[in-house]
Amino acid sequence: MGNDSQKDTNDTSALHDTSLHLADTDGDFPVHWKSGSLKYSDFKLMTEGGTAKLFLCRDINLHREVVYKTLHPEMRESEIETQRFLREARVTAKLAHPGTVPVYEMGRDRNGDMYFTMKRVRxxxxxxxxxxxxxxxxxxxxxxxxxxxxxxxxxxxxxxxxxxxxxxxxxxxxxxxxxxxxxxxxxxxxxxxxxxxxxxxxxxxxxxxxxxxxxxxxxxxxxxxxxxxxxxxxxxxxxxxxxxxxxxxxxxxxxxxxxxxxxxxxxxxxxxxxxxxxxxxxxxxxxxxxxxxxxxxxxxxxxxxxxxxxxxxxxxxxxxxxxxxxxxxxxx
The missing domain is CATH 1.10.510.10 (Transferase(Phosphotransferase) domain 1)
Incomplete structure (x- = not known):
C-alpha cells in the first residue's frame, strides 16, 4: 500500500524527485476547481494484486503525487472484498499514527467504482x-x-x-x-x-x-x-x-x-x-x-x-x- 521501492536511497535523482519546487507551492487556485476523482490526473500503474490496483497519480489541486487504490472490476461485486476495501481505508484513516500511511480521501469515480487515496511512501x-x-x-x-x-x-x-x-x-x-x-x-x-x-x-x-x-x-x-x-x-x-x-x-x-x-x-x-x-x-x-x-x-x-x-x-x-x-x- 503506497509502496514505492527505491534501489538506492542516496540516489541524487530520487532526492530531486522528492524536493519541493516553486511550481508545486505557488500559483492560482481556479474558481472552477475539480473535486472527487476528477482532481486526479496522470495515472501510472504502480502494482496490482489479486483484488486491487494501485496507481500513482497527481492531485491537481494540491500539486502533489498520491497513491490511488481501486478494486479490480471482477471484485466489485464481492461483498467480502468490498467490505475489506472499505475497512482498509477507514481503519487506516482512523489509526492516525506515525506507523500507518495517511489516507487522504475515499469516494467513487464517474463509473461509481470505489477508490481511496493515500500518501505516496518511498x-x-x-x-x-x-x-x-x-x-x-x-x-x-x-x-x-x-x-x-x-x-x-x-x-x-x-x-x-x-x-x-x-x-x-x-x-x-x-x-x-x-x-x-x-x-x-x-x-x-x-x-x-x-x-x-x-x-x-x-x-x-x-x-x-x-x-x-x-x-x-x-x-x-x-x-x-x-x-x-x-x-x-x-x-x-x-x-x-x-x-x-x-x-x-x-x-x-x-x-x-x-x-x-x-x-x-x-x-x-x-x-x-x-x-x-x-x-x-x-x-x-x-x-x-x-x-x-x-x-x-x-x-x-x-x-x-x-x-x-x-x-x-x-x-x-x-x-x-x-x-x-x-x-x-x-x-x-
Whole structure:
C-alpha cells in the first residue's frame, strides 16, 4: 500500500524527485476547481494484486503525487472484498499514527467504482530486504544490519500495540506488509483484514486445498497462510490480539534466520505442518548464524502454538524487545 521501492536511497535523482519546487507551492487556485476523482490526473500503474490496483497519480489541486487504490472490476461485486476495501481505508484513516500511511480521501469515480487515496511512501518492504540479505546484497547488508531490523521490529510492535489499544487486530502481519523508508520510518500496511472491536466472532471457512500459501486469499477473512497463527489455521471462532503476537514472532524468526518458519506447496500443507509438527527454534533453523539467546527466547515465546503460552499482548512482546535493546547489547 503506497509502496514505492527505491534501489538506492542516496540516489541524487530520487532526492530531486522528492524536493519541493516553486511550481508545486505557488500559483492560482481556479474558481472552477475539480473535486472527487476528477482532481486526479496522470495515472501510472504502480502494482496490482489479486483484488486491487494501485496507481500513482497527481492531485491537481494540491500539486502533489498520491497513491490511488481501486478494486479490480471482477471484485466489485464481492461483498467480502468490498467490505475489506472499505475497512482498509477507514481503519487506516482512523489509526492516525506515525506507523500507518495517511489516507487522504475515499469516494467513487464517474463509473461509481470505489477508490481511496493515500500518501505516496518511498521505501523497501521487509520481504525484499530479507531476500536481499539472503542473496548477500552488499547494499542491503550495509543498510540493514540486525540492529536496524530489530529496531524496525520495535516500531512495528509499537504500531500494532497502538492499534490493539484502539480495538483493531491486524490479522495479516507479514514482511510484505512492512515498509521501511529511507529515513528510518517503519510503516505497517494493508489493514483490510483487520478485526475491529464489536465484530461478531465467526467460524472461519476452511482453507482451499490448492490455495497459494504466499498470498492473502481473495474472498476470505483470514490472512496469509505462511504467517497465520494456529487459531486461524484451525478456523477458531474466537481470536484475539495474540494472533498478531504469533505473526510478529514469525517475522522475528525470518529476521534472525533469513528463512521462512512455515513451508508447504499449498495453504492446506502449511496449515497441516503448522498444526501437526513442532516448530524449529531460530538457532536450529540457521545454525550457521549467530543468534542472540535472548532474542531467540523472545521469538520462541511469541511462536507458542498455545495462545496462553505466548506473550499476553503485543505490548508485552514490545517491552521484552525494548528491554533487550536498553541492555546495550550489540545484536550484530
Amino acid at each position: 521505501g523497501r518492504n521487509l520481504r525484499d530486504i530479507i531476500q536481499g540479505l539472503r542473496d548477500s546484497s552488499e547494499k542491503i547488508t550495509e543498510l540493514f544490519s540486525l540492529d536496524v531490523l530489530i529496531d524496525s521490529l520495535i516500531q512495528i510492535c509499537q504500531t500494532v500495540a497502538y492499534a490493539h489499544n484502539h480495538g483493531v487486530i491486524h490479522r495479516d502481519l507479514k514482511p510484505a506488509n512492512i515498509l521501511i523508508g529511507g529515513f528510518g520510518e517503519v510503516l505497517v500496511l494493508d489493514w483490510g483484514l483487520a478485526k475491529v472491536w464489536g465484530e461478531t466472532d465467526l467460524e472461519h471457512e476452511p482453507l482451499p486445498k490448492d490455495a497459494d500459501p504466499v498470498l492473502t486469499p481473495a474472498g476470505r477473512r483470514y490472512g496469509t497462510p505462511l504467517y497465520m497463527a494456529p487459531e486461524l489455521a484451525r478456523g477458531d471462532a474466537h481470536i484475539d490480539g495474540r494472533v498478531d503476537v504469533f505473526s510478529l514472532g514469525n517475522i522475528l524468526f525470518e529476521i534472525l534466520t533469513l528463512k521462512q518458519l512455515l513451508h508447504g506447496k499449498t495453504a492446506q500443507d502449511v496449515a497441516d505442518n503448522l498444526l501437526g509438527q513442532a516448530l524449529l527454534k531460530p538457532s536450529e533453523a540457521a545454525p550457521d548464524r549467530s543468534i542472540p539467546a535472548t532474542l531467540e527466547a523472545i521469538c520462541c515465546r511469541a511462536l507458542e502454538k498455545d495462545p496462553r503460552e505466548r506473550y499476553p499482548s503485543v505490548q508485552s512482546m514490545l517491552d521484552a524487545l525494548k528491554a533487550y535493546r536498553l541492555a546495550g547489547t550489540s545484536l550484530g
